[in-house]
Amino acid sequence: MCGIVGYIGPREAYPIIIEGLKRLEYRGYDSAGVALFDGTDLKVSKTKGKVADLEKRSEQEITKHGSVGIGHTRWATHGVPNDVNSHPHISNSGDLVIIHNGIIENYESLKQELISRGYTFKSDTDTEVLINLIEDVKKQEKVKLGKAVQIALNQVVGAYAIAVFDKNKPEEVVIARLGSPLAVGIGEDEFFIASDASPFIEYTKDAIYLEDEEMAIIRFHKGIKIRKIKDDSLVDPYVQKLQMNLEEIEKGGFDHFMLKEIYEQPKAITDTYRGRLLREEAIIKMAGIEDNMKKFLNADRIIIVACGTSWHAGLVAEYIFEDLARIPVEVEYASEFRYRNPIITEKDVLIAISQSGETADTLAAIKLAKSKGAFVFGVCNVVGSSIARETHAGAYTHAGPEIGVASTKAFTTQITVLTLMALRLARAKGTISSSDFRRHLLELEMIPQKVEESLKSDAHIKMISDIYKDVGNFLYLGRGYNFPVALEGALKLKEISYIHAEGYPAAEMKHGPIALIDENMPIVVIATRKGHYEKIVSNIQEIKSRKGKIIGIVTKGDVQVKELADHVIEIPETFELLSPLLTTIPLQLLSYHIAVLLDKNVDQPRNLAKSVTVE
Numbered sequence: 001m002c003g004i005v006g007y008i009g010p011r012e013a014y015p016i017i018i019e020g021l022k023r024l025e026y027r028g029y030d031s032a033g034v035a036l037f038d039g040t041d042l043k044v045s046k047t048k049g050k051v052a053d054l055e056k057r058s059e060q061e062i063t064k065h066g067s068v069g070i071g072h073t074r075w076a077t078h079g080v081p082n083d084v085n086s087h088p089h090i091s092n093s094g095d096l097v098i099i100h101n102g103i104i105e106n107y108e109s110l111k112q113e114l115i116s117r118g119y120t121f122k123s124d125t126d127t128e129v130l131i132n133l134i135e136d137v138k139k140q141e142k143v144k145l146g147k148a149v150q151i152a153l154n155q156v157v158g159a160y161a162i163a164v165f166d167k168n169k170p171e172e173v174v175i176a177r178l179g180s181p182l183a184v185g186i187g188e189d190e191f192f193i194a195s196d197a198s199p200f201i202e203y204t205k206d207a208i209y210l211e212d213e214e215m216a217i218i219r220f221h222k223g224i225k226i227r228k229i230k231d232d233s234l235v236d237p238y239v240q241k242l243q244m245n246l247e248e249i250e251k252g253g254f255d256h257f258m259l260k261e262i263y264e265q266p267k268a269i270t271d272t273y274r275g276r277l278l279r280e281e282a283i284i285k286m287a288g289i290e291d292n293m294k295k296f297l298n299a300d301r302i303i304i305v306a307c308g309t310s311w312h313a314g315l316v317a318e319y320i321f322e323d324l325a326r327i328p329v330e331v332e333y334a335s336e337f338r339y340r341n342p343i344i345t346e347k348d349v350l351i352a353i354s355q356s357g358e359t360a361d362t363l364a365a366i367k368l369a370k371s372k373g374a375f376v377f378g379v380c381n382v383v384g385s386s387i388a389r390e391t392h393a394g395a396y397t398h399a400g401p402e403i404g405v406a407s408t409k410a411f412t413t414q415i416t417v418l419t420l421m422a423l424r425l426a427r428a429k430g431t432i433s434s435s436d437f438r439r440h441l442l443e444l445e446m447i448p449q450k451v452e453e454s455l456k457s458d459a460h461i462k463m464i465s466d467i468y469k470d471v472g473n474f475l476y477l478g479r480g481y482n483f484p485v486a487l488e489g490a491l492k493l494k495e496i497s498y499i500h501a502e503g504y505p506a507a508e509m510k511h512g513p514i515a516l517i518d519e520n521m522p523i524v525v526i527a528t529r530k531g532h533y534e535k536i537v538s539n540i541q542e543i544k545s546r547k548g549k550i551i552g553i554v555t556k557g558d559v560q561v562k563e564l565a566d567h568v569i570e571i572p573e574t575f576e577l578l579s580p581l582l583t584t585i586p587l588q589l590l591s592y593h594i595a596v597l598l599d600k601n602v603d604q605p606r607n608l609a610k611s612v613t614v615e
């Protein structure tokens, strides 16, 4: 993980780097640092803690002037978060400076070799090994920095996005990528380097995304040259026009990004089906599906791979695909799938779901499936991300940038895309009648408005949150389509409030969790009228007789659950299949309010990162 930013051009680099790091803090926030060339020397300031701590520290440590600089916000892998392990790292001579996102797997053997040649190390990081390796190559081979980086990287096993410069030649920054994202913003005689485009969006809309195994030498006044790291061949830069706006990555009056993103869901869902769901014509248009219809229709099965919240969206999709399109579906954690020698054939379709499009395990699962001949389809949010590029075809969720670490609008838009796909395939297979198909289109089109209505329970949910904020455990129960939502609700609470929570299929409660229930245990039960309602009511009764506190998520106008539950939160009526898009909303708000009441850092929960680019 980690976020990296760099600047080379006529402006002051420091404010661009600091603001950029703040936007990239979702990638890691346990330490931060900056290195600037101030016209005469290299100035480095770094610290354990957040970018705000770095600002305070650099205030005292450095002059903050210079128009070449690099900065880093860290999510620790090798070495605990402390000042010394923070990036940037400097080579033994003091000339070269580096920031790095990724892991150098063979760093230990490289380190021993460098130690035997007299190098010393201050930190426990793999990155300090890499910068000294580059320095060693530069000296031994008597080559320029770019060449030294290239030779060094060819000795490295692992993943990286790096930016390096030499204080003796500060008009040049060398960058490279393998497995970790890296974008270059192209301004007028200035260049911005960053893990994603958000740090430079107000300066330029022109960006180059480096591909894996590519490096670039960026020279002030002279431009950018991209080469393949392995064979040194030149690559033609492909400049993309960015669609992102500054407003999209700002809080816009909300206290937290998470809350803003929860409230953005009506728009995000609409943006996701716009142009695809054509109700009047009674069709669904998705180029990625149309172009590959045969692959889907001839598939023996669909395998869905994902991590975290995206995996929960995959579980919902399993129910939807099997129900509507009658195609067998298996859902796998990408991290398990890739390591367990799975049986994959050319008749399998693999769907990879990822908000960031950068999750290392999901990416590796895709590569594995491709190597076995499977057709791979991506459902990503970030345009141009590694997963979007690595898959044969795909469909974007148009959620807009999701910055809060706890995923919200990505989840509901993923379900929206997957529902559209299932409906389209069901129509092609003839497993849904044309009237049912129309009814589903109509209902899906009404979901944003119903999400809007669900958001109106916000104040009521805040009040419930206040009652339960101090408990140690929560249980979430749901059945059918809402079992994955129970998992997602529990995950949200764990992630941001650090309260232990478990999601369970309601009927499984009797096989274990029931032992935990007493008068101190709040149990969130998703009990919408359509989904096995009577069975859920029985489950609620079982909880009640053990004195558990029941928070019911119910359909508007519900009577039965209302009588039994301690609290109910109403959502509008919809089809069972679409209900996860609504039942999720109160669970997001519940976790949000509990975390805020507990004074937790909602947008940057401890130990987590938004984009997990390490395996």
Ligand code: G6P
Pocket: 307, 308, 309, 310, 353, 354, 355, 356, 357, 358, 359, 362, 405, 406, 407, 608, 609, 610, 611, 612
């Ligand atoms: C991290 C994030 C989660 C996310 C998961 C998968 O754990 O904190 O919010 O669901 O990664 O990320 P992806 O970008 O692949 O959806």
